Amino acid sequence: MALTRYETLAQTLRRQIDTQVWLPGDKLPSLRESCKQSGLSLMTVLQAYQLLESQGLIVARPQSGYYVAPRKVRAMTRKYAHTLHAAEQVDINDAIFDILQAGQDASIVPLGSAFPDPTLFPQPRLARSLASAVRRMSPHSAMANLPPGNEELRRSIAQRYAQNGMEVAPDEIVITSGAMESLGLSLQAVTEPGDWVAIESPAFYGVLQAIERRKLKAVAIPTDVRTGIDLDALEQALDTYPIKACWLMSNFQNPLGCTLSSAKKSRLVAILQNHGVAVIEDDVYGELYFGAERPMPLKASENRSQILHCSSFSKCLAPGFRVGWVAAGAYAEHIQRLQLMSTLSASVPVQLALADFLQKGGAPGRYDTHLRRLRRQLEQRMMSMINAITDAFPACVSISQPEGGYFLWLDLGEKVDAARVYRRALTQGVSIAPGTMFAVDDRYRHCIRINTSFEWSPQTARAIEILANLVNEELRT
Numbered sequence: 159m160a161l162t163r164y165e166t167l168a169q170t171l172r173r174q175i176d177t178q179v180w181l182p183g184d185k186l187p188s189l190r191e192s193c194k195q196s197g198l199s200l201m202t203v204l205q206a207y208q209l210l211e212s213q214g215l216i217v218a219r220p221q222s223g224y225y226v227a228p229r230k231v232r233a234m235t236r237k238y239a240h241t242l243h244a245a246e247q248v249d250i251n252d253a254i255f256d257i258l259q260a261g262q263d264a265s266i267v268p269l270g271s272a273f274p275d276p277t278l279f280p281q282p283r284l285a286r287s288l289a290s291a292v293r294r295m296s297p298h299s300a301m302a303n304l305p306p307g308n309e310e311l312r313r314s315i316a317q318r319y320a321q322n323g324m325e326v327a328p329d330e331i332v333i334t335s336g337a338m339e340s341l342g343l344s345l346q347a348v349t350e351p352g353d354w355v356a357i358e359s360p361a362f363y364g365v366l367q368a369i370e371r372r373k374l375k376a377v378a379i380p381t382d383v384r385t386g387i388d389l390d391a392l393e394q395a396l397d398t399y400p401i402k403a404c405w406l407m408s409n410f411q412n413p414l415g416c417t418l419s420s421a422k423k424s425r426l427v428a429i430l431q432n433h434g435v436a437v438i439e440d441d442v443y444g445e446l447y448f449g450a451e452r453p454m455p456l457k458a459s460e461n462r463s464q465i466l467h468c469s470s471f472s473k474c475l476a477p478g479f480r481v482g483w484v485a486a487g488a489y490a491e492h493i494q495r496l497q498l499m500s501t502l503s504a505s506v507p508v509q510l511a512l513a514d515f516l517q518k519g520g521a522p523g524r525y526d527t528h529l530r531r532l533r534r535q536l537e538q539r540m541m542s543m544i545n546a547i548t549d550a551f552p553a554c555v556s557i558s559q560p561e562g563g564y565f566l567w568l569d570l571g572e573k574v575d576a577a578r579v580y581r582r583a584l585t586q587g588v589s590i591a592p593g594t595m596f597a598v599d600d601r602y603r604h605c606i607r608i609n610t611s612f613e614w615s616p617q618t619a620r621a622i623e624i625l626a627n628l629v630n631e632e633l634r635t
């Protein structure tokens with residue numbers, strides 16, 4: 159679509175800012191000067207300036223004019239892993255284990271953790287639901303709640319799908335011990351050891367662990383920090399390797415935070431369907447959106463029987479309960495069998511407790527009330543963290559701009575060894591997730607992921623200062 163005149167002017171100015179024709183703090187030509195130079199009307203020039211202002215690139219100073227925003231930390235625009243990366247063998251579990259173990263110390267500021275701040279959740283109410291569930295449990299409960307899992311809970315989950323305009327029958331849903339189990343069972347259902355799986359790059363380390371455990375081969379598809387997985391590269395991979403499954407996150411990807419546009423989701427589903435590839439969709443952060451509406455998962459598309467939609471209550475309601483599920487389409491029965499052969503079932507009292515919690519409170523229900531509050535808090539906390547990092551970190555650092563979830567991805571610049579920053583930060587009581595956790599090689603060795611869910615505190619401020627100092631020291635060496 160052709161750009162309007164003001165968009166064209168804004169694009170020219172944006173390019174000039176990017177190429178440092180104008181530096182942070184520089185005064186831009188006044189509206190009148192700009193009209194004269196461009197031959198455009200005052201209104202058109204004003205619209206262009208206002209567009210750049212709304213994008214945070216310039217700021218208006220009353221009675222003075224427009225200035226290039228003092229952006230010490232730039233919004234990230236880079237695409238990673240320009241090439242496909244095929245790994246015949248994935249070998250990452252030891253490294254990840256060490257990092258996860260190191261983060262368990264309660265005295266450490268857990269910016270590397272994947273867990274949300276536990277104080278964000280309705281603990282007393284959940285405790286009441288749990289107590290009441292245990293009281294009401296019949297002696298036959300264990301048998302009655304074998305796979306696919308508690309019927310009331312599956313119906314509540316199906317109702318939430320329906321609330322979002324998706325038709326998912328309770329029979330299609332299998333309750334699991336967290337999303338980790340639903341993802342692992344899904345992978346097992348659609349692959350045999352030795353098969354190829356397409357994954358994102360960077361990817362959630364759980365993907366890499368599951369692939370290693372099941373002795374699969376991985377093709378890592380370049381994934382953009384704003385627009386998500388590169389579909390041309392995915393098509394190339396599908397033409398090159400006999401890929402059986404694609405495991406990805408279409409909403410608030412971990413670690414990048416990106417969300418696919420609706421158009422891209424449709425194209426992705428069509429591509430994978432044409433190649434007969436099963437989709438393992440990890441949507442654990444889908445409820446944690448900052449905008450007005452929940453971004454739809456791939457599972458919302460018409461052709462969804464090959465899409466295994468995995469999620470859980472771990473990130474949005476009850477982190478310690480370890481309850482998740484998969485809406486498994488054509489694979490539901492197979493997954494039940496696999497679960498019966500492995501963990502047998504998710505814990506019965508916690509399934510009953512969640513069913514109790516979700517059913518009480520009427521429409522819109524206590525769960526929705528909790529989620530609305532949670533989303534607001536997470537957004538505020540992420541903004542505070544972005545501001546703090548912007549103020550403290552050096553100018554070469556760029557930062558992702560997620561519209562949901564609670565992770566920021568920082569590119570510290572090629573000179574910085576994030577694994578060393580990680581080790582040194584740990585000795586000063588701060589954990590971060592180094593980029594090496596999110597790929598089978600060290601291509602993200604200069605990146606880190608930060609958890610922004612914790613309430614801002616003097617400890618967090620100090621942790622950011624420590625990290626900024628370490629990054630500055632790295633840059634000086």
Ligand SMILES: Cc1ncc(COP(=O)(O)O)c(C=O)c1O
Binds near residue numbers: 337
């Ligand atoms: C992207 C992603 N998927 C899955 C999981 C696992 O979820 P659960 O705790 O429900 O097993 C996590 C947890 O960190 C995650 O970040």
